[in-house]
Amino acid sequence: DQQVKQNSPSLSVQEGRISILNCDYTNSMFDYFLWYKKYPAEGPTFLISISSIKDKNEDGRFTVFLNKSAKHLSLHIVPSQPGDSAVYFCAARETSYDKVIFGPGTSLSVIP
Amino acid sequence: EAGVTQFPSHSVIEKGQTVTLRCDPISGHDNLYWYRRVMGKEIKFLLHFVKESKQDESGMPNNRFLAERTGGTYSTLKVQPAELEDSGVYFCASSQVRQQGYTFGSGTRLTVV
Numbered sequence: 001d002q003q004v005k006q007n008s009p010s011l012s013v014q015e016g017r018i019s020i021l022n023c024d025y026t027n028s029m030f031d032y033f034l035w036y037k038k039y040p041a042e043g044p045t046f047l048i049s050i051s052s053i054k055d056k057n058e059d060g061r062f063t064v065f066l067n068k069s070a071k072h073l074s075l076h077i078v079p080s081q082p083g084d085s086a087v088y089f090c091a092a093r094e095t096s097y098d099k100v101i102f103g104p105g106t107s108l109s110v111i112p
Numbered sequence: 113e114a115g116v117t118q119f120p121s122h123s124v125i126e127k128g129q130t131v132t133l134r135c136d137p138i139s140g141h142d143n144l145y146w147y148r149r150v151m152g153k154e155i156k157f158l159l160h161f162v163k164e165s166k167q168d169e170s171g172m173p174n175n176r177f178l179a180e181r182t183g184g185t186y187s188t189l190k191v192q193p194a195e196l197e198d199s200g201v202y203f204c205a206s207s208q209v210r211q212q213g214y215t216f217g218s219g220t221r222l223t224v225v
Contacts, residue, residue, distance in 0.1 A: 044155065
């Protein structure tokens with residue numbers, strides 16, 4: 001039973017355009033959400049997070065939006081760069097538990 | 113600051129053999145986690161140490177898997193005996209405080225043949 005879903009296994013975007021990666025979750029107890037980026041042969045790298053008390057968090061070119069009522073979050077990358085090509089994992093956590101639950105990932109390709 | 117170190121980076125073993133994976137967390141990080149990614153699927157939680165104590169081992173697949181963290185420093189994950197479905201990439205991560213994003217190691221790719 002997958003609690004964090006990323007329904008798009010892959011996404012291709014032109015350099016300079018916006019990349020939008022989507023994530024849905026089923027557990028209403030999740031109150032902290034994270035995005036990780038992963039290059040081949042490396043471990044995931046923490047990218048950006050958002051608490052459930054917010055609906056938006058921005059860090060440079062990366063913005064995460066949270067819609068609690070829809071149990072949906074998205075990661076926007078603007079402008080997209082070839083170096084952004086990687087697998088992006090959406091993840092979530094309950095305050096009462098320390099473990100982070102990951103989605104299956106979306107492979108982003110930014111085409112020069 | 114040294115990152116999270118895992119070794120070996122790759123291991124190929126036969127079904128029925130034993131393999132031990134090691135993780136050295138970032139110095140001073142009390143929290144240590146083991147995760148596994150199988151066949152490009154989601155990264156699944158295995159267990160969580162706080163110092164030398166197992167805080168949560170709800171993700172351990174079965175009793176063929178044994179994790180230890182003696183002295184609260186490095187951790188080992190032993191698979192004995194290994195089965196074909198144990199193949200995957202095993203990630204270790206550490207963190208200093210609960211609300212921080214974890215720092216992951218590069219993983220150990222385990223192939224059971």
